[in-house]
Amino acid sequence: EPGLVIDLGGKFDKSFNESAYTGAQRWVEDTGGSYKETELASEAQREQTMRRMAETGANPVVVLGFANISTLEKIAADYPETMFTIIDGVVDEPNVQSILFSEHEGSFLVGVLAAMASETDTVSFVGGMDVPLISKFACGYAQGVKAQAPDANVIINMTGTTPTAWNDPVKGGELTRSQISQGSDVVYAAAGGTGIGVLQAAADEGIYSIGVDSNQNHLHPGSVLTSMVKRVDNAVYEAFESFEDGNFETGVQVLDLSNDGVAYAVDENNQDLLTEDMIATAEDFKAKIISGEVEVHDYTSDGSCPAF
Amino acid sequence: MSIINEREERLDPAAPAIELRGISKAFGPVQANSDISMKVQRGTIHGIIGENGAGKSTLMSILYGFYKADKGEILVGGSKTEIPDSQAAIRAGIGMVFQHFKLVENFTVLENVVLGAEEGAMLRPSLAKARKLLTDLAKEYELNVDPEELIENLSVGHQQRVEILKALYRQADILILDEPTGVLTPAEADHLFRILRNLREEGKTIVLITHKLGEIMDVTDTVSVMHHGKMTATVKTKDTSPEELAELMVGRKVLLRVEKGPAKPGKVVLSVKNLHLTDSQGVQRLKGVDLEVRAGEILGIAGVAGNGQSALLEVLGGISEAQGEVSLHGKPLPLSGKGADGLSRREAGIGHVPEDRHRLGLILDFKAWENIGFGYQERSEYNRGPLMDNDALRKDAEGKIERFDVRPPNPELEAKNFSGGNQQKLVLAREMERLPDLLLVGQPTRGVDIGAIEFIHQRIVELRDAGKAILLVSVELDEIMSLSDRIAVMFDGQVMGERLPSETNETELGMLMAGMDGRAA
Amino acid sequence: MDRLPKWADILLIPAINLLLALLVSGLVIALIGENPFQAMRIMINGAVGSAYGWGYTLYYATNFIFTGLAVAVAFHARLFNIGGEGQATLGGLGVALVCMMLPWPHWSLALPAAIIGGALFGAAWAAIPAYLQAKRGSHIVITTIMFNFIASALLVYLLVNVLKVPGSMAPETPRFPEGARLPSAFEFAGWLGFTRSAPLNVAFFVAILCCIGVYYLIWRTRLGYEIRAYGWSQPAAVYAGISPYKIIMVSMLISGGLAGLMAVNAVQGEAERLVIDSVQGAGFVGIAVALMGRSHPLGVFLAALLFGMLYQGGAELEFEIPAITKEMVVVIQSLVILFTGALDNMVRLPVERMFLRIGPGKDA
Amino acid sequence: MDFSTIILLLDSTLRLATPLLLACLAGLFSERAGVLDIGLEGKMLAAAFFSAACAAVTGSVWLGLLAGCGASLFLSVVHGLASITFRGNQLISGVAINFLAAGLTVLIGQNWFSLGGRTPPLAGNARFQSITLPFADTLEPLPLIGPLYHDVLSGHTILVYVGLLAVPLTWWVLFRTRFGLRLRAVGENPGAVDTAGVSVIKLRYGAVLICGILCGLAGAYLATGLSAGFVKDMSAGRGFIALAALIFAKWRPWYALSACLLFGLLDALGNRFQNAELLGIAIPVQFMQALPYILTVVILAGFVGKATPPRAGGAAYVKER
């Protein structure tokens, strides 16, 4: 029976965790199987929760988020029989599968779309907690904007530096309004629960927003330009399924544009917002990135960004 | 006045203003009042005396609806009246002036007077109306106070007038005063009694609680004596004497005068020159005090509370910092910074019985034995390395408790469980038994009943006779006159003059205390 | 207070309070649609039903002993230290620096050094509010709350910009070197059935030593005498020559130091690295622990054990019953604080009356 | 900084100051009556949750407001029981209430909506809509006044104006009515009030209940005005900042307005100039985030000496003669 440890923020964060949860649910629907699920109570209870999951005999155990790296490094060896999957991080143990996403590439594409949708040539970004991963989103986004509109202005704000920054929609809304006052007319939120405030403010003020992780297009149809979806659901589904099939592979796997691990979402809620021209341009860039013709810089590789 | 008319109709003019029947009240195991009956006739001043804890305040608080009696009934003007709360007492025409005034310090006189007796939901009309009434009352009873002044700027005497005005504004016919003269100057006390007599002329009824037999003899028409929660006697004042009252109160003969031989002053122990103190609010509390105390004498400092005596004791006791020169046995004492604290003063040989035993002298939640080391906690006899030697403290406490007749003689009891007089004895034992070269004593008998007063006075005189210097601060002129070998009078942060007890009288001291040169008058 | 026998004051009343708190908690669980009795069974079983449970229960209890003692010491001086959270956070920084600074050959050397580091940093964080209270009269409740916020911002800054492993995403330090890691219960008491996973470690014994130390400090030393005197009456303390400045500073420094020591358990003992929010509310739990324990070390120990059980049991509960989230523990905790701390008289007065009726005039 | 930036900053200031202001006035009533309340935070949070939850279910923001005030009032009554009736420690009661609200809101939220403690997002009538003040458009072209009126003052939700009006109202109640006189007296010397024949208990409960209503408004504004729904811990320390503002304001209504505007401005500045530089050195974001807290400490250290709190604050009233 596989196990899923939902990270801080909860499984209904409309974002990262929810996506993982959806993947697990889809697996249940498709296979009729069942899985164990638990939610992390606090930062410091990671280890306890993870061990608890391993000790119930769940296999494989999927943990979500980079914050679990060091804990998993510590405990993986204690449960050699248990397979672990970590998303958004690399743990170099024989029984761990590490899954990375190329968020910078996906962000690049929504950046291109943002630049095309913007009439003021000013777009913005609201991040959650100020960590390198979020800078990776911001950096890819900024590169995409600049690639399409080299003179465009990209305003980048982080909500905060503590985990509460994932959960402060009021602040997110204020940051958005502040960005709007500086001319922004497209805002990209990579901020967990805070993003809800960002999208709300964008909808209230009549500008475009871009969602993240899950497809958030439905939250404010007509205002959410698109969402940079990160197929965590696929990763979870894949981990569960491959283990049942005996195909579980440890080691690092990267989910990127080429395998649809990241993408911009198009659905009935936003198809009127994205023009054919926009989609064509985005698809063009996507092909170039996959082929290597356009290289998107990864902020986390060296801690800097050419587009900032 | 509608309330008045309504009240008049109910009243039987011949009936006593107040009649209590079989009032009992217990606080847990303490029977504060048991089966008390009492009558107070209309238009009289009725005194109540009794030892500390006899139950006087409790009885009056029941009358004012502050406490609810366990048993018994109250008749006001001949008709039975339920008094569940103060509002009811006020409606029944009863007003009360508490020992600790119930005034809002940062409100004006006017606001304090109308508080709780406003005319309507808006403030302005009430205040306007009260202002007018206040002027009338002031004229009628010599109760002059500026209605717009803040309470905190008023002297105690004036604050007391505000309390009386409050009661009158509420149309009280019966006025209860609990130990009203404790903090007044003789002049203020005289004024108060004049007011009380005026009120009596107007047909008002007054109940007066006091420990001072002189006042009883002076103003009351009848007097009741309480003992251990019971009413033991009620007599006409003109038919009794202070001695008889004292005996009724305590249950034995009491010396009302201090027995002491002449002083044999020795070398100067304490010398104070040009002492200045400005407190944290920027008020100058001492403005150049000079005085000397010699070995084997008691220097009494008279003065109205708040004229710098407390500040003087606090500076000498190391509680407040000041400027000037103070020396003990010729050696200068630091007045600020290092060495200007209570511990160093005790090291230097100064004992200090503070004015306010509750606030300063004791930790009420410490046991008696812990309090015995209080202020001496660094003495080697109480210490073993970094640890306190609790056994030594206990042993010391037992001895002191026995010699000072602290009751109950139980060192394990927390200080708050001793009565006021016994708490005072604990402090005195601690500060006096070390035979300090200089003893600072503030208000040694405030609120203490006459039995304990006698004991405390004897001890102070004994210490003097052992050749120690004693600086006594008291607002009781009687006490100053009878204990001191020399008297200094303080007014407005300065020493107004020094007198020998044999060569002065209360009138002269009273003038000095009011800032006037007694001799000129 | 004198109307009650001591055992009633120390045991009976807290027990009734606790019962009321649990009763209301049970009500909340029932309202959520779960079975409170089953929940209670899971909690108790999870907390003390196995060596695994004990390993966590005692680990949490160790945290709470430190923070509880911290609140208790300050409380004897009538200082309400709500800053345990921030002080423990900084203590974590101190412990982490000590552990990473030197190549420790053996834990027995690293432990004393970490104790000093944690205590010093915790004390330093308490020093500023203490100073402001002593010299400027700034309300220590507010300043310590503010310092909790500031501490977390400071720690995040350091973790993100200074202490983080380069290239790593998570704002946390690298794991401490082998020589700085403390023996866990598995190592020193494996024969009791503790497994490798038990976070309980030798810091537990440090906590017990601290209990004894605080007892001596408060009731046996001169400093403790002075702290208590100051706590009961500040003017009287001045009269006795006790410097308020000294007492405020010293008691807050000790308090902060004790809070900082929590990091020895949580950071050095358990996580073996410094993460964001290593304190996870233990600073606040300390308030409840000190209140329930009547600021007495033995009481603090027992209350900490209780809260340790609550935490561990709560974690199990959350695991077993998905509908119950981690916030349930917060609710129970708040109810315990409410009933033992604020609504104490609701139970005390009737109990006092009852005792008066059975044995009148016992202590009077 | 150009004019339009300033206008936008002020606009943001007003929005961010409103919850602080309402909470601060709430604290003012309570503390003026002698009941300390560090549970403002928890009451706001509870009100935020219940207003959002009720608005989400009924679709009416007004019912939501009612529910929010109800929740806040409930906690006020708990605080009143603890600190007035049972004479418990007021600080401890406040701490407990903060925890209780933090836990219960998420627990109940999860139970009702299964959204991880969040409420569903609010839209349409389930949120407070912004109001355009009369003549806003007419006056807009005027220099200075126009933008100030049109962009700063106009265009907020009703609760912002309620907050602003609450300031003079509070002043009037406190200093011009019988109730205010008694309320201030009970915070200074409850003994005086009691002996004057007025019930201390009732007065204090009255103050605590008013505090509850105002906290309810503050919380409802957070969830249904400033944002569109509840998320856990959304009060984010505002209750504590409001307390600091109260001390800064020396317990006076008009000063409270200025103090809250100041804190609101700080917050707005922090949002607007997140990556600030001073003398060429980049100021860490963390510093900007912590600035309100640091400033609170500085203000407390610098000013509280001059501010005397109500004298009977923090102590339960026990009759003594």
Ligand SMILES: Nc1ncnc2c1ncn2[C@@H]1O[C@H](COP(=O)(O)OP(=O)(O)OP(=O)(O)O)[C@@H](O)[C@H]1O
């Ligand atoms: N609130 C109370 N709780 C418990 N006991 C009380 C309370 N008030 C008074 N007592 C006790 O009741 C008894 C009578 O007290 P009361 O104050 O009436 O005496 P008193 O005659 O006014 O004394 P004093 O002359 O010192 O003012 C005392 O033993 C006192 O300790």
Ligand SMILES: Nc1ncnc2c1ncn2[C@@H]1O[C@H](COP(=O)(O)OP(=O)(O)OP(=O)(O)O)[C@@H](O)[C@H]1O
């Ligand atoms: N709150 C109380 N609870 C229980 N017993 C009390 C209480 N207050 C006083 N007592 C008891 O009542 C007795 C008398 O105390 P009381 O307060 O009347 O002293 P007092 O002489 O009036 O003090 P003071 O001189 O300071 O006014 C003491 O023996 C004390 O143990």
Ligand SMILES: [Mg+2]
């Ligand atoms: Mg009395």
Ligand SMILES: [Mg+2]
């Ligand atoms: Mg008395």
